[in-house]
């Protein structure tokens with residue numbers, strides 16, 4: 001029987017980050033098992049991969065900073081001379097509508113923890129981003145009825161935020177892992193979790209092959225419950241695969257100036273560029289758009305709904321009024337894995353000794369991944385790193401914690 005010190009189940013951004021953070025700090029033998037034919041077949045492939053730091057809890061801010069530091073210095077982190085992915089540091093612009101106090105308050109809070117932010121009003125908004133309308137009113141996305149726009153808002157810009165291509169990142173991590181001797185196998189579906197005496201002993205693949213390891217990590221994204229069940233765990237948490245819709249459209253050449261990652265809180269949308277500014281990606285930040293639970297992560301509707309498309313397009317036009325109502329608009333869907341109790345992930349060792357979970361990341365997992373990898377790699381190997389590590393206490397996400405008190409259960413938690 002083949003043996004490894006650590007088996008990671010899933011080659012999404014979380015599994016590969018864990019494997020890479022283990023490989024770069026230890027001599028453990030690591031095997032990653034992925035049921036798909038390549039990276040990015042789960043949530044990671046559909047991710048908007050927005051890297052923002054503003055969260056309501058300090059530990060989340062710190063983890064986001066630690067994760068984003070790796071994306072911003074991707075060649076250093078991966079050790080690759082020519083990685084495929086490159087961070088687009090376009091900034092993350094928060095637009096809270098008429099709540100100007102929010103901007104000042106959040107600016108002070110971010111400055112206090114060392115996050116680089118700028119605050120400005122309408123004139124500076126138009127100077128930096130001439131395509132934007134400075135309106136503070138929410139568009140009526142149900143009826144599409146127009147209003148007379150009203151300025152006077154304040155805006156918060158996270159200057160070091162941005163986005164990066166999620167599949168290119170996963171491919172880079174794959175290359176980094178393999179270069180460090182990690183065995184990454186595709187078409188390797190884990191079906192059983194072997195255990196005895198209250199400890200994990202390895203896994204069984206759908207092919208019948210068995211692999212032995214004293215540490216097995218469930219990084220299976222929306223499929224995580226199947227593996228936890230196979231391990232015989234009964235968790236007090238409900239981790240639900242949840243259908244999330246995203247739209248994309250061509251960015252017309254006459255749309256003036258740069259477009260940052262924008263979070264239009266009044267309208268309930270986010271948008272950003274992709275493909276070197278040739279396209280716009282648009283998604284929702286509303287809790288109401290994060291409620292469609294999916295029973296089987298292998299089968300769900302991958303097209304965007306008409307009403308979602310019309311509402312978000314109306315909101316986008318309200319913010320970018322020069323955007324013509326023409327050109328192809330397409331939609332796709334991916335899955336969040338939402339922790340219904342507190343929308344924060346479970347990361348750490350389970351009641352089965354040696355069986356670790358890294359599950360339930362809702363809409364946060366991409367930016368956090370390098371830091372989550374560091375957190376688990378540190379726990380498992382006992383080794384710290386001088387670079388791209390995290391000092392956040394792993395107890396924050398432990399499986400036997402009480403639910404974290406949180407004001408919003410949307411992606412903006």
Ligand SMILES: Cc1cc2nc3c(=O)[nH]c(=O)nc-3n(C[C@H](O)[C@H](O)[C@H](O)COP(=O)(O)OP(=O)(O)OC[C@H]3O[C@@H](n4cnc5c(N)ncnc54)[C@H](O)[C@@H]3O)c2cc1C
Pocket residue numbers: 009010011012013014015033034035036039040041042043044045046047048049050051188189190191219220221222223224227244245246333334335336358359361362363364365366367368
């Ligand atoms: C539409 C959308 C937009 C998002 N936007 C953002 C964003 O802007 N910023 C952000 O930070 N996060 C965002 N997220 C969230 C983020 O993408 C996810 O939290 C993250 O990708 C989860 O990664 P993962 O590795 O846990 O899961 P996955 O990427 O799903 O990887 C799990 C892997 O495990 C494999 N697997 C499953 N079962 C088995 C098995 N039995 N055996 C072997 N392999 C198995 C699957 O094939 C899959 O490849 C978004 C997510 C979606 C869906």
